[in-house]
Amino acid sequence: MDQEYTKKIHDYTTDPSFLSPVIDYLPASKTVPTPEKVLGDVSGAPNMLPYAGDVYKYFRLLAASSPRVQVFTNGHTEEGREMIAAAIADESLLKGAKENGERLAQLVDPRTIGLDDTKAKPLIDASYPVYYITGTIHSTETGAPTALMELACRLAVDDSPYIKYIRSHMIVLITPVVEVDGRDRMVDIYKWHRANPGKEWPRLVYWGHYVAHDNNRDAMGMTLDLTSNVLNTYLDWHAQVLHDLHESVPFLYDNTVGDGPYNAWIDPILAGEWEELGWLETYGTK
Ligand SMILES: [Zn+2]
Structure with a gap:
């Protein structure tokens, strides 16, 4: 356990009921850095909101220090900002990801195996699922990127049975920031707000590039780059679950x-x- 990091998790969390045994500590590693390396404090520390670039910096640091993490660019936004996805699993699962994807593709369209259960069975037995998590499609909902940095760290280094099971049975894909244009503007506003105490802070007119809250309805129209980039990643990896993180202000939603x-x-x-x-x-x- 990383004692120092863990102490800060407890110091910064306003009520113990917000923690659970799964997240009330950070596993220690001799080789893999924690988010503190990039952020200068723990992920989600008070008065700190990182730009997408810093979030990516940490994911790339993870990939450079652990064979269980791979990071790739999965597209760009309307304003040219990069989008990334990180794949996290045991090294052997990541190595077999391409073949696994080919098996999943056959299961996704069972016409390819003649709708034959006896052909499906060995494919299912040999395959492992892909769980795709995306964060901050709504740039005003600011918590997901830092939460996902910490989750990625846990998945890469934790040796508890719970995390080991996840790591050896599935690939977790993470896109920590979906609305990258909006995220960076949101961080600008946050920094302005911190630098100008007592002054009314200017609201984000758009939550992204000429789009507000409805960017998460764009799957029907496919007008935004973020939609194609996430959809392409989902389809390329044949993910079984796409879990998109949002926030609600007053409740544990x-x-x-x-x-x-x-x-x-x-x-x-x-x-x-x-x-x-x-x-x-x-x-x-x-
Ligand atoms: Zn939302």
Whole structure:
């Protein structure tokens, strides 16, 4: 355990009920740096909001120091800012990612195996799922990038059975900042606010490049670069889950999908699985 980092997690957290045994410490490593290396303090420390560039810097540091982390550019924004995705898993899983993707592609479109269960079975047995997490599509919801820096660190170095199981059974993909144009402007405003105490801070007119809150409805129109970049990553990796992190101001808000009403044309099996995820994340049980 990284004693110093862990102490700060406890010092900075305003109430112990916000912590859980999974996140109330940071694992120590002799070779892999913690987010403090880039940020100068722990991830999510008070009065600190990093630009996308600093978030990327840490992910690249992880990739340089651990064979369990790979980072790649998965596109650019309208204003030319880079978007990244990091893949985290045991080295052997990352090495076999291409073949794994080819197997998943056959399962995704079972016409390729003649809808034959006996052909599907060995593919399923040999494959591992991909869990894709994205952060800060809404730039005013600022917490996800730093939370994901810390999560990436845990996934890469923690030797607890819980994390080891995740690392050896699936690839976790992380895009820490989806709305990169908006994030960097949000950090500008935050810094202005800190430098001008007592003054009314200017609001973000747009949360991104001429788009506000509705960038997360763009999957229907596909008008934004961030949508194509995330969708291409999702499709390229044949991810089973795309988990997009948002924030709610007043509550510990988990997950909208555990609650209806649902569009009647959505497959009831899918709606049932959403509800199951919602229960699991809120109560840790079905
Ligand atoms: Zn949101």
